[in-house]
Amino acid sequence: MNVIQFEIKDNQRAVGVVEKNTVKHVNNVESVRDLALMAIQNQLSLEQQVQQLGYSDDSYDYQSLLAELKVLPPLDHPDTAHCFISGTGLTHLGSASTRDKMHQQNLNDAASVTDTMRMFQWGVEKGKPTTGNVGAQPEWFYKGDGSIVVRPGTDLPLPPFAEDGGEEPEIAGLYVIGPDSKPYRIGFALGNEYSDHIMERRNYLYLAHSKLRACSYGPELRTGELPNHLVGTSRLRRDGEVIWEKEFLSGEDNMCHSLSNLEYHHFKYQQFLKPGDVHVHYFGTATLSFADGMQAQVGDEFEIEMKEFGHPLKNKLAHTHAELPIGAVITL
Numbered sequence: 001m002n003v004i005q006f007e008i009k010d011n012q013r014a015v016g017v018v019e020k021n022t023v024k025h026v027n028n029v030e031s032v033r034d035l036a037l038m039a040i041q042n043q044l045s046l047e048q049q050v051q052q053l054g055y056s057d058d059s060y061d062y063q064s065l066l067a068e069l070k071v072l073p074p075l076d077h078p079d080t081a082h083c084f085i086s087g088t089g090l091t092h093l094g095s096a097s098t099r100d101k102m103h104q105q106n107l108n109d110a111a112s113v114t115d116t117m118r119m120f121q122w123g124v125e126k127g128k129p130t131t132g133n134v135g136a137q138p139e140w141f142y143k144g145d146g147s148i149v150v151r152p153g154t155d156l157p158l159p160p161f162a163e164d165g166g167e168e169p170e171i172a173g174l175y176v177i178g179p180d181s182k183p184y185r186i187g188f189a190l191g192n193e194y195s196d197h198i199m200e201r202r203n204y205l206y207l208a209h210s211k212l213r214a215c216s217y218g219p220e221l222r223t224g225e226l227p228n229h230l231v232g233t234s235r236l237r238r239d240g241e242v243i244w245e246k247e248f249l250s251g252e253d254n255m256c257h258s259l260s261n262l263e264y265h266h267f268k269y270q271q272f273l274k275p276g277d278v279h280v281h282y283f284g285t286a287t288l289s290f291a292d293g294m295q296a297q298v299g300d301e302f303e304i305e306m307k308e309f310g311h312p313l314k315n316k317l318a319h320t321h322a323e324l325p326i327g328a329v330i331t332l
Contacts, residue, residue, distance in 0.1 A: 001017060001046070001047045001050065001222075001223045001224070002017065002018040002220040002221065002222055002223075002309070002310045003015065003016070003017055003018070003032060003035075003046070003050070003074060003187070003220065003221045003223065004016050004017075004018060004023065004065075004071055004072075004074055004218070004219055004220055004221070005031060005032055005071070005072040005073065005074055005075075005076070006023065006060070006065050006070050006071050006072060007070045007072065008025075008058075008060075008070075012030070013030040013031055013072070014026070014030060015029050015030065015031065015032055015035055016060065017050060017055075018062060018220055018310055018311075020062075021061060021062045021063055022059050022060070022061070022062060023059060023060040023061075023062050023065060024055045024059055025055060025056045025058045025059060025060065026050055026053055026054075026055060026056075027053045027054050027055060027056050028053055029053060031076070031078075032074055032075050032076075032186070032221060033075060033076065033077060033078075033176055033278055035049055035050070035053075036075075036176040036184065036186045037176060037178070037179075037276070039186075040176070040178040040179070040184055041179070045223070046186050046187065046223050047223050047224075062311070066152065066153060066219065066311060067153075069151065069153050069154060071151065071152050071153070071218065071219045072151050072218075073149050073151055073152070073216070073217055073218050074174065074187075074189050074217070074218045074219065074220060074221035075174040075176075075186065075189075075221060075278055075280065076146055076149065076278065077146055077276075077277070077278040079146075080145050080146030080147040080149075081145050081146070081147075082145075082146070082274075082276065082277045082278060083145055083146030083149070083277070083278040083279075083280065084142075084145060084272065084277065084278070084279045084280070085142075085143040085144050085145065085146070085148060085149065085215060085280050085282075086140065086141065086142050086143060086266065086279070086280075086281050086282070087140075087141055087143060087170070087172075087193055087211070087281060087282030087283070087284065088138040088139060088140055088141075088257070088262050088265075088266075088281070088282070088283060088284050089138070089139040089141065089207075089284050090116065090119050090120045090123060090138065090139050090256075090284065091123065091127075091138055091139075091255050091256060091257045091262065091283055091284035092249070092250065092254055092255050092256070092284050092285060092286040093249075093254055093255065093256055093286065094249075094254075094286035094287075114204075115204065116204060119138075119139055120256065122136040122137075123136055123138060123256040123257050124256045127255075127256045127257035127258065127261055128252075128256070128257065128258040128261065129258070129261060134261075134264065135257065135258070135261040135264075136257075136261075137265050138257055138261070138262055138265060138284075139207075140265065140266070141207060141208060141211045142208075142211070142212075143193070143211050143212065143213065143215055143282075144212060144213075144214075144215075146278070148213070148214045148215060149214070149215060149216065149217070149280075150214055150215070150216050150315060151216070151218070152216060152218045152219040152313055152314065152315070153219075153314055153315065154216075154315065155315065155316050155317070155318035156192070156194050156213075156214050156215075156216060156302070156315045156316070156317055156318065157214050157318055157319070157320030157321075158298060158317055158318065158319060158320060159213070159320055159323060160319075160320070160322060160323045161323050162196050162199075162213070163196055163198035163199050164195075164196045164197050164198040164199065164290065164295060164296075165194065165196065165213070165296055165317050166194070166195060166196070166197045166288060166289060166290040166294075166295070166296055167192050167193075167194060167234060167236070167288070167289060167296070167302040167304070168192065168193035168194060168195055168282075168285050168288060169190075169191075169192065169232060169234035169248050169285055169287060169304040170190075170191045170192075170193050170250070170282045170283055170284060170285045171188050171189070171190065171191065171226065171230070171250050171282075171283050171306075172188065172189050172190075172191040172193075172217045172280050172281060172282045172283065173185055173188055173259070173263065173279075173280075173281045173283065174186050174187050174188065174189055174217075174221055174278075174279075174280055175267075175278065175279040175280075175281065176276075176277075176278055176279075177272075177273055177274055177275050177276060177277045177278075177279070178275065179275050179276075180275075181273045181274070181275055182273070183263070183267045183272075183273065183279070185263070186221070186223070187221040187222050187223045187224070188221070188222050188226050188309075189217045189218050189220065189221050189222065189280075189309065190217065190218065190220075190232070190304050190305075190306055190309045190312070190313045191215065191216065191217035191218075191280075191282055191304075191313070192215060192216045192217070192302055192304055192313060192315055193211075193215055193282045193285070194213050194214060194215050194216070194302075195210050195211055195213055196209070196210040196213060197210065197288065197290040198295075215282075216313060216315045217280060217313070218313060219310070219311055219313060220309055220310040220311065222308060222309055222310075226251060226252075226259065227251050227308060228251045228252050228253045229249075229251045229253040229254065230249065230250045230251040230254075230306055230308060231247060231248075231249055231306070232247070232248050232249075232250065232304065232305055232306030233245060233246070233247055233248070233303075233304075233305045233306075234246055234247075234248050234287055234289070234302075234303070234304050234305075235302070235303040235304075235305070236289050236294060236296060236300055236301070236302060236303075237300060237301040237302075237303065238297065238299070238300050238301075239299075243294070243300075244289045244292065244294045246287055246289070246292070247287070248285060248286065248287035249286070249287075250283070250285070250306075254286075255283075255284075259283070262281070262283060263281075266279070266281055267279075296317050297317065298317050298318060298319055299316065299317065299318075300316065300317050301314060301315070301316045301317075302314065302315050302316075302317070
């Protein structure tokens with residue numbers, strides 16, 4: 001089942017199920033978070049909870065909702081401070097070679113091994129532990145709270161201090177923390193994790209800075225388990241023309257970490273288990289236009305597509321507000 005959040009008249013919120021180009025309006029619920037908490041309370045799956053609530057007589061044209069920018073991210077929180085955006089890197093087979101090109105300390109020394117390659121190798125060796133065992137820790141990063149999320153179709157802001165604004169086509173896990181302080185995965189979505197790759201290339205210790213950017217995910221939430229092998233396409237458009245296009249792979253068959261291992265190493269921290277909170281966790285990628293020598297410009301459009309997730313995720317790169325001036329911090 002593919003689920004969306006969207007706006008109807010007077011900016012009221014609604015939850016819908018996508019069937020081809022029609023969105024069926026789910027009764028008596030205004031957000032996917034509320035739907036998930038209801039399902040947790042009733043000990044139902046998200047799909048079962050939708051079926052229990054049923055549909056109204058209203059249905060909507062999906063293409064029109066997207067064109068009018070009425071489709072919201074498929075999971076959020078009414079208080080953006082309670083929505084956590086994070087991710088893991090070096091999780092996909094092939095991701096190390098992409099990152100190592102940016103992080104290599106001595107290109108003339110074939111024997112040199114970067115920290116990037118070491119961490120990737122730990123994942124290859126111990127990233128898929130047997131049931132009941134803990135595997136290797138992945139690289140982990142924090143992107144921000146819900147205020148950095150832009151809805152599908154809208155602009156990804158390029159800060160004035162940024163050296164690059166490049167796409168990262170990924171799958172994100174979407175979670176709600178239940179009243180029992182346990183994490184409940186409610187589904188997956190396509191995501192554009194969006195980072196500053198030039199800053200990261202200067203030194204891998206700048207990774208944390210490079211990730212503090214906006215992001216987008218959706219437009220649809222796919223319920224159930226993630227297929228083991230997924231093939232998508234990432235595109236970069238300029239003036240309406242595709243200037244770069246590449247296949248990207250995901251699913252556990254193409255990863256050196258299992259999803260359960262990535263989830264364990266995120267939710268093992270007690271501060272991430274507060275009832276009612278929402279978590280969006282990006283699982284990584286091995287495909288970047290930047291790695292192929294491309295650099296996105298303001299006005300370019302990113303498009304990330306995978307048939308299992310329905311409509312592609314599209315966002316344009318745009319300028320944002322002026323940065324905080326030096327010396328602007330006020331002493332009280």
